[in-house]
Amino acid sequence: MNQQPPDCEEHMLDRLGVTLNGQPPGCGELIPVIRAKAVSEKEVDSGNDIYGNPIKRIQYEIKQIKMFKGPDKDIEFIYTAPSSAVCGVSLDVGGKKEYLIAGKAEGDGKMHITLCDFIVPWDTLSTTQKKSLNHRYQMGCECKITRCPMIPCYISSPDECLWMDWVTEKSINGHQAKFFACIKRSDGSCAWYRGAAPPKQEFLDIEDP
Numbered sequence: 001m002n003q004q005p006p007d008c009e010e011h012m013l014d015r016l017g018v019t020l021n022g023q024p025p026g027c028g029e030l031i032p033v034i035r036a037k038a039v040s041e042k043e044v045d046s047g048n049d050i051y052g053n054p055i056k057r058i059q060y061e062i063k064q065i066k067m068f069k070g071p072d073k074d075i076e077f078i079y080t081a082p083s084s085a086v087c088g089v090s091l092d093v094g095g096k097k098e099y100l101i102a103g104k105a106e107g108d109g110k111m112h113i114t115l116c117d118f119i120v121p122w123d124t125l126s127t128t129q130k131k132s133l134n135h136r137y138q139m140g141c142e143c144k145i146t147r148c149p150m151i152p153c154y155i156s157s158p159d160e161c162l163w164m165d166w167v168t169e170k171s172i173n174g175h176q177a178k179f180f181a182c183i184k185r186s187d188g189s190c191a192w193y194r195g196a197a198p199p200k201q202e203f204l205d206i207e208d209p
Helices: 006-013 127-132 136-140 165-169 175-179
Strands: 033-048 054-069 077-080 098-102 104-107 110-112 118-121 144-147 160-163 180-184 190-194
Touching: 033 077, 127 175, 160 190, 165 175, 175 180
Parallel strands: 077 110, 144 160
Antiparallel strands: 033 054, 033 098, 054 077, 098 118, 104 110, 180 190
16 A cells, blocks of 8 residues: 555545545545556656656556446546655556545546545455445535544534544544444434444434434
């Protein structure tokens, strides 16, 4: 797994699932969320910088297995910077390792990823996370997940869920991320819900935490 630079922490929270500081995966049209594997890679030119020097990028040809959210056209190519020093991402090539990838759409079957995006091996996701990609995370698009930097920490409005994994486990994929989703209830407040199935109506109708 690629090591994320320190300033990527907040940006990464905007990318996926229950570890979001903002919206769940697929709430934004410009953030495709796909399950895919890399088939091949090559270095390509991507225009010039302001000094006229060529900009190099790595192009991964991918096999998209499923798109959870994104454009109508399948993603065929993923682009990234040529090294981790400039936030480039290294994917295993050969079509054996599957990833869950949330990046930035570039149009025409292309997307761009950096170390700040959420890219994780598919087999490291919990059952809850995998099943939530299809329905539950969409129920939290109007909720905001707020990171707890240190204890004590508090929410400032009812539409927030407090995310504790980073302070308790120093991980973006801890217990809360693996087994819970932030869901909006009928009274407009948001709360964590555990489980792989959609929450029952009784839960959504609860007015007090």
